[in-house]
Every structure is written in structure tokens, then in C-alpha cells.
Amino acid sequence: MSIDLRAGSPPARVPFYNDPKVRSIAYQVALCAVIVFLVYGAARNAIDNLERAHIASGFGFWNQTAGFDISQSMISYSNLSTYGRAFWVGLCNTLLVAVIGIFFATIIGFIVGIARLSKNWLVNKAATGYVETIRNIPLLLQLLFWYNAVLKALPDFRDSVNIPGGAFLNNRGLFLPEPLPQTGFNFVAMAFFAGVVVSIGYHIWARKRQEKTGQQAPVFLVSLGLIVGVPLIIFLALGLPLGFDFPRAGKFNMAGGIEILPEFAALLFGLSIYTAAFIAEVVRAGIRAVSHGQTEAAYSLGLRAQPTLRLIVVPQAMRVIIPPLTSQYLNLTKNSTLAVAIGYPDLVQIFTGTVLNQTGQAVEVVAITMAVYLTISLATSLLMNFYNSRIALVER
Amino acid sequence: MATHKSLRASQFTTHEWGYPMKRIVSVIALAVMFGATSASAQTLKTVKDRGILNCGSNGSLAGFGLPDAQGKWAGLDVDLCRAVAAAVFGDDKKVKFVPLSAKDRFTALQSGEVDVLARNTTWTSSRDTQLGLNFIGVNYYDGQGFMVRKALKVNSALELGEASVCVQQGTTTELNLADYFRANKMKLKTVTFATANEAVKAYDSGRCDAYTTDASGLYAERLRLANAADHIVLPEIISKEPLGPAVRHGDDQWFDVVKWSLYAMLNAEELGITSANVADMAKSDNPDIKRLLGSEGNYGEQLGLSKDWAVNIIKLVGNYGESFDRNVGSGSPLKIDRGLNKLWSKGGLQYAPPVR
Numbered sequence: 001m002s003i004d005l006r007a008g009s010p011p012a013r014v015p016f017y018n019d020p021k022v023r024s025i026a027y028q029v030a031l032c033a034v035i036v037f038l039v040y041g042a043a044r045n046a047i048d049n050l051e052r053a054h055i056a057s058g059f060g061f062w063n064q065t066a067g068f069d070i071s072q073s074m075i076s077y078s079n080l081s082t083y084g085r086a087f088w089v090g091l092c093n094t095l096l097v098a099v100i101g102i103f104f105a106t107i108i109g110f111i112v113g114i115a116r117l118s119k120n121w122l123v124n125k126a127a128t129g130y131v132e133t134i135r136n137i138p139l140l141l142q143l144l145f146w147y148n149a150v151l152k153a154l155p156d157f158r159d160s161v162n163i164p165g166g167a168f169l170n171n172r173g174l175f176l177p178e179p180l181p182q183t184g185f186n187f188v189a190m191a192f193f194a195g196v197v198v199s200i201g202y203h204i205w206a207r208k209r210q211e212k213t214g215q216q217a218p219v220f221l222v223s224l225g226l227i228v229g230v231p232l233i234i235f236l237a238l239g240l241p242l243g244f245d246f247p248r249a250g251k252f253n254m255a256g257g258i259e260i261l262p263e264f265a266a267l268l269f270g271l272s273i274y275t276a277a278f279i280a281e282v283v284r285a286g287i288r289a290v291s292h293g294q295t296e297a298a299y300s301l302g303l304r305a306q307p308t309l310r311l312i313v314v315p316q317a318m319r320v321i322i323p324p325l326t327s328q329y330l331n332l333t334k335n336s337t338l339a340v341a342i343g344y345p346d347l348v349q350i351f352t353g354t355v356l357n358q359t360g361q362a363v364e365v366v367a368i369t370m371a372v373y374l375t376i377s378l379a380t381s382l383l384m385n386f387y388n389s390r391i392a393l394v395e396r
Numbered sequence: 397m398a399t400h401k402s403l404r405a406s407q408f409t410t411h412e413w414g415y416p417m418k419r420i421v422s423v424i425a426l427a428v429m430f431g432a433t434s435a436s437a438q439t440l441k442t443v444k445d446r447g448i449l450n451c452g453s454n455g456s457l458a459g460f461g462l463p464d465a466q467g468k469w470a471g472l473d474v475d476l477c478r479a480v481a482a483a484v485f486g487d488d489k490k491v492k493f494v495p496l497s498a499k500d501r502f503t504a505l506q507s508g509e510v511d512v513l514a515r516n517t518t519w520t521s522s523r524d525t526q527l528g529l530n531f532i533g534v535n536y537y538d539g540q541g542f543m544v545r546k547a548l549k550v551n552s553a554l555e556l557g558e559a560s561v562c563v564q565q566g567t568t569t570e571l572n573l574a575d576y577f578r579a580n581k582m583k584l585k586t587v588t589f590a591t592a593n594e595a596v597k598a599y600d601s602g603r604c605d606a607y608t609t610d611a612s613g614l615y616a617e618r619l620r621l622a623n624a625a626d627h628i629v630l631p632e633i634i635s636k637e638p639l640g641p642a643v644r645h646g647d648d649q650w651f652d653v654v655k656w657s658l659y660a661m662l663n664a665e666e667l668g669i670t671s672a673n674v675a676d677m678a679k680s681d682n683p684d685i686k687r688l689l690g691s692e693g694n695y696g697e698q699l700g701l702s703k704d705w706a707v708n709i710i711k712l713v714g715n716y717g718e719s720f721d722r723n724v725g726s727g728s729p730l731k732i733d734r735g736l737n738k739l740w741s742k743g744g745l746q747y748a749p750p751v752r
Contacts, residue, residue, distance in 0.1 A: 357566030
């Protein structure tokens with residue numbers, strides 16, 4: 001039969017509706033049409049129902065006065081600001097806790113992950129205990145624990161713990177002296193940035209020289225001197241041009257200084273510690289994925305244990321670590337919405353909480369919030385994919 | 397070989413059909429969800445067909461809406477829903493109470509999850525116009541106040557400048573608080589929580605200097621604090637808070653049913669009809685009483701209810717005064733004075749139009 005087909009010069013004509021290609025295209029077009037129709041129908045229906053029920057719709061609320069206060073804002077905000085401004089305050093608070101949370105989760109995660117591979121029995125078991133305990137308790141419970149532990153354990157405002165250096169700790173938060181740059185401080189800042197730039201240049205030069213001649217340069221010491229030493233000398237030479245606004249006890253609260261709310265601290269603690277447990281496992285898996293032969297090869301080339309880890313094992317492990325690490329970062333960002341349970345004013349608490357309730361425009365508010373989280377997550381993902389493609393195995 | 401082939405075939409089906417089908421189903425579910433509100437135009441019929449009234453209630457406010465240890469709901473707002481059920485079904489137990497937070501309550505009513513929202517909700521113009529609600533009246537005239545620790549030695553809300561205040565989010569309370577401090581040129585640190593429970597707990601643990609909500613709520617919450625006697629309610633009432641039940645905009649018949657369930661309770665108190673004497677009162681010669689109790693005219697039928705709708709309300713739930721005393725007044729742990737909530741004939745604001 002098959003021989004016949006190949007030999008016969010005009011292939012048997014198949015009617016076009018039996019052509020699998022045409023069919024599959026037709027099915028997909030039909031499916032798309034149905035989906036578009038259903039989405040349109042749902043949207044139309046929702047709009048009609050909102051109109052019939054006399055529920056306001058549209059985005060006109062964005063420029064209306066909000067009228068409520070927010071306990072923490074990084075940009076200027078008062079109760080006379082608009083709902084739009086409240087949105088930005090919430091977004092900044094979300095990004096703040098997400099970025100700092102990712103920073104700490106990564107550090108703790110890497111330390112614990114490496115500790116789990118330690119040959120030291122105590123370190124190994126402690127890390128295992130941490131991972132197994134933390135990742136098996138729901139995050140919401142952990143947040144409530146941290147919040148209530150932080151609140152209950154800390155003293156009342158009148159019995160504040162006095163931390164040397166002018167800081168105070170009580171159940172209203174941690175109050176730190178706020179640095180106030182005075183004239184001349186600009187020079188210190190400029191020296192610092194110049195130091196960073198020169199250090200990067202020196203690092204590149206040192207690497208090129210090492211590749212050419214094999215000679216190593218004291219990169220760390222020189223960088224330290226440039227970034228810390230020089231600005232410090234200028235700072236001292238100018239006569240310490242930095243003042244502090246110390247927190248003072250007011251009638252009800254501390255006044256002045258920088259205030260770190262207990263809600264923020266609890267959320268940061270909870271998110272970092274929880275996510276770190278997952279990152280630890282990712283790191284452990286990544287390091288385990290590098291075959292032991294690589295380490296042995298490095299040793300036989302005469303490398304010591306520390307450079308072996310830094311130059312041979314970690315770069316290869318990173319290829320395995322980065323993709324799951326990205327999803328942990330995304331999880332942390334999305335989990336920050338649990339702030340709503342402990343009163344931290346993140347985007348969800350402010351926008352889909354108070355703003356939604358005051359304006360009653362659930363569809364618009366929820367749609368905006370979903371779009372924001374999608375954007376944040378996609379941006380994180382994009383960044384990590386870019387980094388991943390940089391460090392991925394280059395095939396020749 | 398055959399096994400292998402059939403396996404392939406089944407995989408094919410899952411990939412080519414299973415996934416899009418699931419998507420279509422979810423889109424349909426979404427459309428149905430949005431469609432749900434359109435079905436609610438005839439709430440009375442829907443409720444009758446369903447055989448039970450869905451009532452959005454406060455699940456944690458003593459005196460207004462709170463289930464007891466046996467799961468039996470009690471409160472002034474709860475009684476309103478029981479009255480509506482008594483009027484519609486002749487049975488005040490045919491109510492399903494849905495506990496709602498301040499934040500979720502309007503969405504629950506708008507989406508048709510509940511038929512009546514009786515959850516100590518303040519009647520304001522924007523809620524009337526922007527949220528698609530209709531307030532049926534006022535079942536409790538309230539005002540916002542502050543609670544502080546006695547140890548603070550604060551005697552007036554005007555001394556609260558720079559204080560931290562715990563408040564429940566999504567309430568008029570949150571806005572009044574900001575307004576009051578702004579108007580009096582005082583600084584304020586608000587800490588907002590999604591539910592009243594969390595806000596009170598934070599106040600109790602010392603996170604805030606003051607807790608603010610409607611005065612009735614302050615008395616109710618104070619009872620739940622670790623040491624109630626250590627806290628005082630400040631004398632200032634900083635706002636008007638007419639608390640009333642609400643229904644969805646656009647269903648006048650249901651609006652009338654809920655509205656007149658409240659009015660029946662108020663009229664009953666004014667006419668001296670109580671749950672104890674309602675049977676005797678039916679024999680009364682007073683035409684007002686006869687009309688309310690259905691022995692004269694067809695006022696029940698005009699509402700789409702039975703003739704004895706008001707009798708059922710009074711028999712099963714009681715008149716407004718009984719409900720008030722039992723839940724928030726002298727017969728309750730709250731012991732709140734009737735104050736503005738006295739009948740108009742006794743110097744208060746509670747007034748119901750006549751049945752005729």
C-alpha cells in the first residue's frame with residue numbers, strides 16, 4: 001500500500017475538510033471566537049448589572065479625596081490626598097517589604113542551605129530542624145505568631161527599652177535616630193560613589209591582568225580602602241558633618257527619628273524566615289546537583305576548599321538554583337498580601353481593603369490590583385531569566 | 397502495542413480538548429457569577445422559593461450580631477432579620493446568618509450572597525448612591541466615640557493629639573477619625589485592621605492608646621477586654637451614625653418588605669403590643685391595632701405577604717422595645733440607655749409611618 005502511494009504520481013485528493021491542518025486551524029478559530037464571545041458577554045453582563053443596580057463604575061474615583069490615614073508611607077500622604085495617591089503609598093509599602101524580604105530570605109536561605117550540607121552534626125541537624133519546622137507551618141499562622149509575639153513581648157511605651165546610641169524599642173515599634181546630613185556631607189557621599197566606580201574599574205583591570213599574566217591583585221583590600229577608607233577620612237577631616245534627630249518621648253508616642261512599625265517588622269520576619277526555608281532546599285539541591293567529580297578535579301588541580309566552592313561548585317550550582325529561586329521570590333512578593341491579617345498597610349490592605357470599601361468599585365479596584373501583582377511578578381521573572389541566561393552553560 | 401496506542405490517544409484527548417474545555421467552563425462560571433445579580437430583581441420570590449433568608453450580619457459584635465455558645469444568633473440586627481423571616485415565612489428560624497467583615501459586607505449584598513445586610517451599617521449618601529444600596533431606615537441611632545485606658549488620665553478626646561488609635565478599616569469610623577483630628581488640628585497615628593476583633597486585640601495588647609468605633613460598639617467591646625474596668629469611654633461623640641439595614645437598589649417590593657418589618661416592630665411598641673399580649677390584642681377595637689395585626693384590611697397582601705405578617709413578627713421576635721431591652725438595653729449586659737432610640741412619643745427619634 002505504502003509503495004503504491006509513493007509510486008503513484010498524482011497523490012489522492014483529500015477533501016479540504018478532511019485535511020488535518022485545515023481542521024485544526026478551523027477548530028482553533030472556532031474556539032477563539034467562542035472564548036472572545038464569552039469574555040465579551042461576561043464583561044457586557046457585568047457592566048449591565050452594575051448599571052441596573054446603580055453601582056458606580058469607571059475610574060473617576062482615582063482623583064477623589066481619600067479621607068483616611070495610613071500608618072506608614074514612604075511618599076508624602078495625608079487624609080486630604082487622593083485615592084490614586086493612596087494606591088501609590090500601598091504599592092511602595094508592598095515593594096519595600098518585598099525587596100527587603102527577598103534580601104534577607106536569600107541570605108538566610110543560602111546560609112541554611114549550605115549548613116544542611118555541613119559535616120558538623122549539630123549545624124546539619126539545626127538547619128534540617130529549621131527547614132522542616134518552618135516550611136510545614138502555614139505562613140498566616142507564622143505571621144500571627146510573630147505579630148503577637150512582637151507585641152506581647154515588648155514593653156509598653158512608658159517602659160521603652162533604651163538601646164545605646166539613642167534608639168528605643170517598645171510595643172509601638174523600633175525608633176532609630178534619623179541621620180541629618182549637614183553642609184559638607186555631600187563630599188563624603190561623592191567620595192563613596194567615586195570609590196565604588198574606581199573599585200569596579202580596578203576589579204576589571206585586575207581580572208584582565210590575571211588572565212594575561214597569572215598575577216593576582218589584592219582586590220578586596222583596595223576596594224575596602226576606596227569605598228570605606230577614603231570617605232571616612234574625608235568625613236573625619238570635615239569635622240563629622242552629620243547630625244541626628246533622636247527620638248524623644250512624647251505624651252502618647254515617641255516623636256522624631258525613624259519609626260519601624262511592629263506590623264512591618266512582623267511581616268518582614270515572617271516572610272523572610274518562611275521563604276528562607278524553601279530557598280535553603282533550593283540551594284541544597286543546587287549544590288548536590290554538581291557532581292562530586294568536579295570537586296575532586298579542583299582538588300587535584302591544587303585548589304583549596306574555599307576557592308573550590310567559590311569558583312567551581314557555586315557557579316555550576318547557580319544554574320540549577322536560579323529558576324526555582326525565581327519562583328520563591330515571586331511567592332514572597334505575593335505572600336506579602338497576607339499583611340492584611342496583621343494591619344500592615346500594603347497594597348491589598350489599602351487598595352482592595354479601604355479604597356474598595358469606601359468607593360464600592362470592586363471590579364475596577366480588584367482588576368487594578370491584579371494587574372499590579374502580575375506586573376511585579378513578570379518583571380521579577382524577566383530579571384531573573386535575564387540573569388539565568390547570563391550564567392547558563394554556554395554551548396560551543 | 398495496542399496499549400501504547402490507546403495511551404497515546406488518551407494523551408491526545410487531554411491536550412487537545414481537556415485544557416480548552418476547562419477554560420470554557422471557567423469562563424462560563426465567571427459569566428454566571430456576574431449574571432447572578434440580574435436574577436435578584438425579584439428577591440421576595442427568590443427568598444420564598446429558596447425557603448430561607450440569607451442575612452448578612454456582624455459575627456462578633458455583642459448586642460447587634462453574635463452567635464452564642466450554642467450557635468444561636470442574637471442581637472438587634474439579628475432580630476431585624478428574624479422579623480423579616482417571620483413576616484415572609486411565619487417562622488423566625490428560617491434565616492441563615494452570614495457573618496461579614498466591614499470590608500466585605502457591601503460586596504456580599506451587591507453580589508446577591510445575602511438578601512438583607514443588617515450589620516450595624518451607617519447610612520450615608522455615597523453608600524446610597526454609589527454602592528447600589530437602599531437603606532430601609534434606622535434601627536439604631538449611634539455616634540462615634542473613643543475608648544482609652546484609665547491609666548492614661550485622659551478625660552476628653554481633644555487630649556488625644558499624637559495618640560495611636562486602632563480602627564477597623566472600611567468603615568465610616570475610619571474617615572470620621574481622620575476628619576476629627578484634622579478639624580481639631582491634632583496629629584494622629586492610625587493603625588487599621590481588617591476586622592474589629594483584630595483592632596480590639598491590638599488595642600488590648602497596648603499597640604494603641606485608643607480604640608474608636610460607634611459608641612454602642614465601644615460598650616460591647618469593652619466587655620470582652622481582659623480587664624473591662626481599666627478602660628473608659630470618653631464623653632465626646634464625634635459623628636452621626638444612623639445604623640440601618642440595607643437591601644439592593646432596584647427591587648422596590650423587597651425594599652418595602654424589609655422596611656415594613658422594622659416599622660411593624662416600631663408600630664407595635666407604640667401601640668403597646670408585645671410578644672406576650674399579641675393574641676389578646678387581636679381582639680382589640682383600636683383600628684390602628686386591627687390594621688397592623690391584619691384583622692382589618694389587606695395590608696399584608698399589599699406587601700406580597702400573608703395577612704398575619706405583623707402578628708408573626710411580634711409573636712416570634714417581639715416589638716422594637718423588647719428587642720432593644722433584650723439585646724442592648726437594661727435586660728442585656730451592655731445596659732445602654734435608650735437615649736435617641738426612644739420612640740418619638742417619648743422624646744426619642746424612632747418613628748414609624750402608620751399602617752393604612
